[in-house]
Amino acid sequence: MSSIRGRLLAILLLATGVIWLSAALWTQVSTRAQVIQVLDRRLEESARMVASLIREGGLSVDQAAQAARMERADADGFHLLHQLSCQIWGLDGTLISESAGAPEGRLSEAGNGFSENEVDGELWRVFTLADPELDFRVMVGDAQAMRDQLVRNVTLGQLAPTALMLPLLAALIWLTVGRGLRSLDRLGAALSNRPASDLGPLDEAPAPRELRPMIAALNGLLRRVDAARDRERSFTAFAAHELKTPLAGLQTQAEIARMAPDTATRTRALVQIEQGVKRTDRMVKQLLAMTAVEHPPGAASGAPQDGAALLQAVADDLAPLAGRLGVSLQVSAPPGLWSTAETTLLQTALRNLVENALQASPRGETVSAALSLEGAGAVFEIRDRGPGISDAERPHVTERFFRGAGATTSGSGLGLAIVATAAARMGGSLHLSPREGGGECARLILPR
Amino acid sequence: MRILIVEDDAVLGDGLSVGLRLSGFSPELVETCADARHAIAMEGFEAVVLDLMLPDGSGLELLRELRQSGSDMPVLMLTARDGLDDRVTGLDAGADDYLGKPFELPELSARLRALTRRAQGRAENLLHWNGLALDTARMSGRRGPEEIAFSRREYTVLAALMERPGSILSKATLEERLYGWQEDIESNTVEVHVHHLRAKLGSGFIQTVRGAGYRLAPEAAT
Structure with missing residues (x-):
């Protein structure tokens, strides 16, 4: 589900539902246990009370049987208690008396104590108390269905409000999350407008x-x-x-x-x-x-290539230009010294440096291009015998579109800016210095 | 009309130089601010065509310098940056006119004529002397009903003399007007052009000052 609101709502409803169900189960189980305990004690008390009423005086068996109901009803005022039934049997098996609403059949065949019996198609829980001296047996019971009803009522009474809360909770979550997400909507609107x-x-x-x-x-x-x-x-x-x-x-x-x-x-x-x-x-x-x-089209692309080979390739490319200008180009780069994956950047930088050197050189001079390792760097050194760069122009030569006073007609003013940019891209640097004996020395230093 | 062109682009500089010469001007080309300073200090140019970006500095700086030194020489800024802000900056720095690259030569010529006309307080492109009206835009003359056509070089010599009537211009000065500083000069050409001009305008129109050069004859009393 890709909606934050929907997902949040589902999770919350599911979690609430699970909690609700667990609570319901737990309430049911614990209520049932308590109900059994409480009602069993009531059955027992009622039976003993009826027995003692008969034994100790006055009350007839009929009245006593009714009293079992009334006494409890008065005490609890609990409407379900009318289902409490009492039968008094003679030990010889004759029904002496029973309370109103008691089932037709005998409540229990067991001796003293609790038993569960099906009477007239209904399940009853019965407490039987026999009095051998006075020759009667008191049976007080209630219907299992009533007990279930009671448990159900308690459980429902506790959980119904929660169930009613659920839609309310959902609505609240829906609204709150929506409200929180409105900032996102606003952000989206602000961006799209x-x-x-x-x-x-x-x-x-x-x-x-x-x-x-x-x-x-x-x-x-x-x-x-x-x-x-x-x-x-x-x-x-x-x-x-x-x-x-x-x-x-x-x-x-x-x-x-x-x-x-x-x-x-x-x-x-x-x-x-x-x-x-x-x-x-x-x-x-x-x-x-x-x-x-x-x-550059992404980071270093392609396999590393030998630096010396790259320099030689640039020199070969520029050989015709050197020929036209009458300048000789000398490359000294031992193969296998250093290699790089930044082939395009390096070739662009080298081409510009060598081209500059060639164009600056007077006819008959030599431009030298060398690759060596120095400390932590690979150094391409391009040296010419041209007029060199004047001190006034030196700080500006790597600026874009800067063209010196002695600029050739074909210069774009971009060459050294390209070299400097390419060097920076490769994590290296370009150093220009006057060459001893006249000319310029360009050093392109790249990390090893 | 002597024009100083300050432009570092070789092809454009050459084009301006040749184009303005073909249009009857006497242009000189320099490529840097330093050379421009020398040229301005040396010689009275009648206008400067100034590129904004030069290898050794900004044309604007040169212009401010020029104005601070009190010069009112007409300056036409020539630049690739012709946005409103650039034009305002240029004009405020003391430029008299502004032309964005690329431009057409006739427009540049017309603007230069307008600048010098204004500087000299004239309303039309006409120089007058001794009944001759010289049209600097069309490089032709008129005397009464008679239309007189001149070759470009004849016009250049005549215009140089008519711009400062009465003053004597040496042969070297006139050669410079014809060819500029850098070009080879064919010998005798000034004499040849003066000869042709005398044939068209009358032998007395231009006088030879022995050992000094040429000047226009004084205006005849009318």
Whole structure:
């Protein structure tokens, strides 16, 4: 059952029912025992009283037989007691007298004491008291049905109010639980009425204590989603703005190509357009890479791969670029040194570092890329002989869209930001420092 | 009309430079705030086209600096951020106009003409001297009923002279107006263009000041 209210109601009703039934059984058993005890004593007392009345004086046997009933009736005023019957038999087996309403048959065939007999189709409990001197036998009995009735009445009298309470209890539970759950309904309504843009916290104050942890958790989630969305939005806005500049360049160059007075000007504009398209394309690729390193498709996916092999693969990919730039690329990475499952993040980071180094290097120089182990980390070191990063720009180079004064035309301003983000994702860090003898040394340090 | 372009994007910077030159302006391109400061300090530009985000600082900072130093040079902000807040911030910082990227060259040219026109207190795109009205938007002249067409370079030389009537412009200055700082200059071209202008406007319209350069002849008394 998926309804809290229904389940609660069922459990409560079941529990109450079980308790009620147990109480009923227990009452019945204990009442029966007490009733037997009390009524048996009454039978015995009545018999002795009748016997003594006859023995000690005055009263005729008839009166005495009636007295057994009257005396008890006066004492208890109990309407069922009229079923108490008395018979006085002679020892020779003749009926001397009996009370009004006594059955036709002889109440008991037994001697002295208690017995149970079927008389005229009814079960009776009888106490017999024989008086051999005066030659009579007093039998006082009551019908078993009366006794059962008595027990039933007592039990019912005790349990009927409880039975009546049950629907009331159910109604109360239903209402109270409903009332408690109304806060959930309110919460649901508050959430479903919200526009997607509203990620403000939910009000905790009016909610019952039990709901507050959930609201707090929801608010925490809302905060995180809000922050993520803000980051995303600012990134998208930034990206859109960044793309507007190359677009403006394309637009302007296209207009120049259209209005160019001579072929040379037009050709030049077309070359510029090609460069602009290349730069825009690279920027879009870098934006996608940035998004990819920021939102990797789940944790480390796939089997671990050798770090040296990954570095070599990046170097192989970039070999054509190195060739075009006239820069040689030297990889020194012993296989089997270190491996990682974060292959995509690592390759993206390495590709950006090596590409940066290649593009910064003057023709004829060498870029070296090495993998080594140092203490607790695996270190990828990419070194170039480019102009290096100026001290003024050093603190900003890993900011998104930062482009230094000497930025190449194809730079997106995202490369080092991507590396830094990817490094952080992998639990590592990026360190940039001037290289001895000129150039830049980039160290990507990852946990072993 | 000398325009300083401060734009770090190579393709756009080149486009602005070439495009404005084709539209009859004499643009110079710099890519950083530092270079822009030097250029502004050195030479009287008539307007600045300023990108907002530059590699060594914000165009806004440069603009505030410029205004604090007391310069009233017309500045047109060129930026990818053209939201209301950005425009307000830019204009409040002292920009005279604002153009969002991407834009069309004719609009940029028109806005630059409007800025300089306003700075010079003129109502129309016309420069007047000795009966000649030079239309800076159409790069053509009119004298009485006669329409005079000029080549772009002829127009550039003539406009440079007519912007400051009476002052002498050296051959080097005029070459700079024609080609900017970075380009190779073909020799004798200023003489060639002045020769063509004299043929169209009359030999006395432009005077040669020996050893100094060229100037417009004084206005004839009417």
